[in-house]
Amino acid sequence: MSLGPDPDGEDPGLPPELRYLKRLVSGLTWIMILGFVVLIAALVIRLNADPVPLPDRITLPDGVSAHAFTQGEDWFAVVTSQDEILIYDRASGALRQTIKVDLTAPQD
Known part of the structure; x- marks a missing residue:
């Protein structure tokens, strides 16, 4: 009997609802990181654009x-x-x- 995580990275001792919640939180974390990177990229592109005539x-x-x-x-x-x-x-x-x-x- 193995006490560690199974080959797909899931802990067999967790109930299915908690495994789902763990995957959901991990997915949302990656989406937030990706959104933050896109936001920073948009700011860099916008701030490096040609300035408007003042x-x-x-x-x-x-x-x-x-x-x-x-x-x-x-x-x-x-x-x-x-x-x-x-x-x-x-x-x-x-x-x-x-x-x-x-x-x-x-x-x-």
């Missing part, structure tokens, strides 16, 4: 400071602290449009 990559007009930044497929926009929105072409970096923001409340 306001410091473009030339703002003299005396203008960036307050906010957003982007679309072929453009990006800089909201200035002078209440203007400057829209730039993504490919060339050229200024496409300047929009003056009117901050007065509408009159009813």
Whole structure:
């Protein structure tokens, strides 16, 4: 009579429910490890991607400071602290449009 595990690695003294639970926990552990590796790989790929154009990559007009930044497929926009929105072409970096923001409340 052998007291150690049988050839397939299972302990013959464990009830079938515990053997099933042991396999389930082991399987879930490997799935979590695999998921963590995939998550780290996705982060590495994402962080090594080309950076998006940011306001410091473009030339703002003299005396203008960036307050906010957003982007679309072929453009990006800089909201200035002078209440203007400057829209730039993504490919060339050229200024496409300047929009003056009117901050007065509408009159009813």
